[in-house]
Structures are given as structure tokens and as C-alpha cells.
Amino acid sequence: MKDHIVFSLHGKASLYLMWKALTDLFQSKSDQRKLVLKHKLRNIKCENGDNMPKYLTKFTQCRDELGSVGVTVDDEDLVSLALLFLLKSWHSNQDSVNGREKLLGWERLWSDLVQEEIRQNTRDESSSKASDEENCALDAKAKKGKNKKASHSGAKGKKQNMSKVKSFHCYQHGHCATNCP
Numbered sequence: 001m002k003d004h005i006v007f008s009l010h011g012k013a014s015l016y017l018m019w020k021a022l023t024d025l026f027q028s029k030s031d032q033r034k035l036v037l038k039h040k041l042r043n044i045k046c047e048n049g050d051n052m053p054k055y056l057t058k059f060t061q062c063r064d065e066l067g068s069v070g071v072t073v074d075d076e077d078l079v080s081l082a083l084l085f086l087l088k089s090w091h092s093n094q095d096s097v098n099g100r101e102k103l104l105g106w107e108r109l110w111s112d113l114v115q116e117e118i119r120q121n122t123r124d125e126s127s128s129k130a131s132d133e134e135n136c137a138l139d140a141k142a143k144k145g146k147n148k149k150a151s152h153s154g155a156k157g158k159k160q161n162m163s164k165v166k167s168f169h170c171y172q173h174g175h176c177a178t179n180c181p
Contacts, residue, residue, distance in 0.1 A: 008022070008024075037065050037066045037071070041062045044058045052117040053114060056114075063078060079106055080103070
């Protein structure tokens with residue numbers, strides 16, 4: 001627990017008094033609390049390493065906190081803020097959403113962004129897998145070349161020195177690429 005929470009509970013003799021102190025602390029309807037929460041909402045940013053559900057949950061939680069002090073946040077405002085503070089790598093998605101005739105609702109934006117993140121991750125994984133397979137092939141070829149010091153490249157009988165080709169660990173199969181099938 002944070003210090004200010006512990007301080008608020010210190011000296012409370014009953015659970016009811018503790019509950020009342022927590023309620024006063026977190027559901028205060030003072031103007032100051034409203035301003036702090038509005039500022040928090042406007043300053044939510046997608047950080048490197050945030051996945052889409054984590055990023056969007058920050059908005060949902062802040063909207064709920066604002067609701068508990070009597071401030072209603074429109075879906076349209078939530079969507080606009082979420083799009084505004086996406087990472088630069090997401091700007092093409094931001095442009096496609098902004099280019100629509102009618103702005104998406106919060107639930108639809110959430111679904112679309114999570115689906116896009118899954119699609120991007122799947123594409124990145126398959127690209128990485130192809131790269132690993134290529135590295136396995138290069139490493140196997142390099143090992144053959146190191147044994148012969150030079151190998152023929154085929155068509156015109158040119159010799160190609162493979163002794164300086166570096167080995168890569170094969171992540172697909174979990175061992176050195178020379179053992180790749």
C-alpha cells in the first residue's frame with residue numbers, strides 16, 4: 001500500500017471507519033479530485049512495451065474513476081484520446097480510424113486495436129521464423145565450406161570463401177544451426 005493510504009487508515013478502530021476513510025479518499029467529489037482525474041485521463045500514453053489491452057485498460061480505469069466522482073466521459077472522447085496517444089508505429093491504424101465517416105465506439109476500437117496487434121505479432125513471428133530458417137541454411141553451408149575452405153557456387157565454377165560466415169543459433173530447433181535437419 002502507498003504511504004498516503006496507510007496514513008488515512010492509521011488509528012481507525014473499526015472496519016467501518018477504515019472503509020469510510022477509503023471511500024472519502026477515493027470517492028471524494030471535490031473539484032480538486034475531478035481535476036486530477038481529468039488530467040490523468042489526458043496524459044495516458046502508450047508506452048513502449050505496453051500491449052493494447054494494457055494501454056486501453058488505463059483509459060477504462062480512469063473513465064471509471066471519473067464516473068465515481070460524478071464525471072461522465074463520452075465514448076467519443078475516450079476513442080479520440082486513445083487514438084491520439086498511440087505509438088508512432090500505430091499511426092497508419094490511427095489514420096484509418098480517423099478517416100471513417102463515423103468515429104468508432106469504445107468497444108469497437110478496443111476490439112479492432114487488439115485484433116490488429118494480434119495480426120502484427122503473428123506477422124512478426126512468421127517473419128522471424130523465416131529468418132531463423134535462412135540462418136540455419138547459411139550456417140550449414142558455412143560449416144561445409146569451412147571443412148573444404150572453399151566451395152563451388154555452381155554455375156560457372158566460381159569459388160566462394162565461406163570461412164568468414166558466422167554461425168547463428170537456430171531458435172526454431174533450439175540448437176546450433178549445424179545440427180539443423
